[in-house]
Amino acid sequence: MQRRTVGIFVFDDVEVLDFAGPYEVFSRTRLVPGLESRRSNEHAPFDVFTVAREREPVKATGGLRVIPDHSIASAPPIDILVIPGGFGTRRLLEDSGAVSWIKSAAETASTTTSVCTGALLLAKAGLLRGRQATTHWGALDLLSALDQTIRVERDRVYVDDVIVTSAGVAAGIEMAFYVVEKLCGAAVADETARYIEYPRRSG
Amino acid sequence: MQRRTVGIFVFDDVEVLDFAGPYEVFSRTRLVPGLESRRSNEHAPFDVFTVAREREPVKATGGLRVIPDHSIASAPPIDILVIPGGFGTRRLLEDSGAVSWIKSAAETASTTTSVCTGALLLAKAGLLRGRQATTHWGALDLLSALDQTIRVERDRVYVDDVIVTSAGVAAGIEMAFYVVEKLCGAAVADETARYIEYPRRSG
Numbered sequence: 001m002q003r004r005t006v007g008i009f010v011f012d013d014v015e016v017l018d019f020a021g022p023y024e025v026f027s028r029t030r031l032v033p034g035l036e037s038r039r040s041n042e043h044a045p046f047d048v049f050t051v052a053r054e055r056e057p058v059k060a061t062g063g064l065r066v067i068p069d070h071s072i073a074s075a076p077p078i079d080i081l082v083i084p085g086g087f088g089t090r091r092l093l094e095d096s097g098a099v100s101w102i103k104s105a106a107e108t109a110s111t112t113t114s115v116c117t118g119a120l121l122l123a124k125a126g127l128l129r130g131r132q133a134t135t136h137w138g139a140l141d142l143l144s145a146l147d148q149t150i151r152v153e154r155d156r157v158y159v160d161d162v163i164v165t166s167a168g169v170a171a172g173i174e175m176a177f178y179v180v181e182k183l184c185g186a187a188v189a190d191e192t193a194r195y196i197e198y199p200r201r202s203g
Numbered sequence: 204m205q206r207r208t209v210g211i212f213v214f215d216d217v218e219v220l221d222f223a224g225p226y227e228v229f230s231r232t233r234l235v236p237g238l239e240s241r242r243s244n245e246h247a248p249f250d251v252f253t254v255a256r257e258r259e260p261v262k263a264t265g266g267l268r269v270i271p272d273h274s275i276a277s278a279p280p281i282d283i284l285v286i287p288g289g290f291g292t293r294r295l296l297e298d299s300g301a302v303s304w305i306k307s308a309a310e311t312a313s314t315t316t317s318v319c320t321g322a323l324l325l326a327k328a329g330l331l332r333g334r335q336a337t338t339h340w341g342a343l344d345l346l347s348a349l350d351q352t353i354r355v356e357r358d359r360v361y362v363d364d365v366i367v368t369s370a371g372v373a374a375g376i377e378m379a380f381y382v383v384e385k386l387c388g389a390a391v392a393d394e395t396a397r398y399i400e401y402p403r404r405s406g
Binding site: 015016017020021023024027028035038039048049050057061062063064065066067069087116136137138157167168169170171173195196197198199201 | 218219224226227230231238241242251252253260264265266267268269270272290319339340341360370371372373376398399400401402404
């Protein structure tokens with residue numbers, strides 16, 4: 001089986017659940033149901049890794065320290081790109097190297113997603129131009145200000161308009177299940193939700 | 204303000220969302236509502252850190268690498284102890300140093316909690332003797348086998364019987380909000396849930 005790669009961008013002041021929620025969902029998905037299939041990667045449809053600006057550890061919001069698997073310079077090809085949010089996105093909006101990496105990674109990815117204020121980075125990269133999109137409720141106006149062609153959805157858990165954006169923090173879990181369902185079917189997504197005891201809601 | 208410390212145990216093969224869910228909830232709780240209060244720790248009632256067997260990085264399920272803040276030998280006093288689960292708990296059941304640290308940390312903590320199969324470690328430490336408790340649905344029988352005096356609750360999101368245990372993985376988020384509500388009130392817990400866009404359910 002050819003696994004799809006899931007590249008999750010991490011950075012200083014990334015919100016913990018923004019990246020950890022999708023990380024959990026994608027990394028625990030199995031095409032064979034049950035407990036046993038979770039003991040190995042044999043039936044895993046996704047190969048999940050973290051990517052940071054550099055190889056150095058990043059400090060997430062609250063102080064959690066994560067060692068990235070790859071730098072943006074050395075990351076393997078990414079099928080599913082996940083751009084989480086957090087206060088660190090504000091600094092990255094001014095980081096042209098990070099923004100252009102996101103733009104080029106999105107061009108080769110089959111699915112590009114954001115959680116929370118990760119949408120701001122997608123907007124800055126021009127990826128949401130003319131599209132429907134959402135973000136954390138506290139950043140809806142900022143998203144609109146970054147690109148006035150974006151049709152900002154103010155009351156959705158996630159929005160799929162070629163690019164898949166989601167609302168704040170925990171909404172990234174829902175978004176990840178939505179992507180799993182799209183790629184692997186509802187049975188696989190629902191069984192994985194049952195495995196991690198997460199009650200899915202609708203978009 | 205005297206902050207309560209939240210010590211979250213991490214170890215190889217800890218389930219990502221088991222520790223990241225409570226980490227997110229406790230670290231983003233603020234006594235003053237809104238977006239601005241999240242920009243600093245001024246109104247944070249909790250000081251959250253990770254504790255591992257040793258100071259070396261741990262590799263969570265799926266491969267996420269985390270640098271612990273403290274080893275069990277050097278951890279500061281813990282008010283709220285969080286023992287997450289994951290396949291790594293099976294190895295720790297045979298690790299008398301880890302189990303005895305959990306026992307002693309629980310003795311001085313004001314609140315001891317577990318997520319998922321973290322309950323197995325609490326059971327091994329004798330902390331669930333004669334109590335109601337729960338764990339991941341796939342480990343309910345194992346919990347019972349470890350200590351037959353435990354009244355295993357098979358259909359609860361979390362159970363508070365002096366020790367607060369929760370069901371699998373995502374149930375740790377609910378459990379953390381329950382503890383926040385108990386210590387800081389429902390308004391603070393609900394506002395934090397709104398901040399991280401998490402729809403709370405009931406225990």
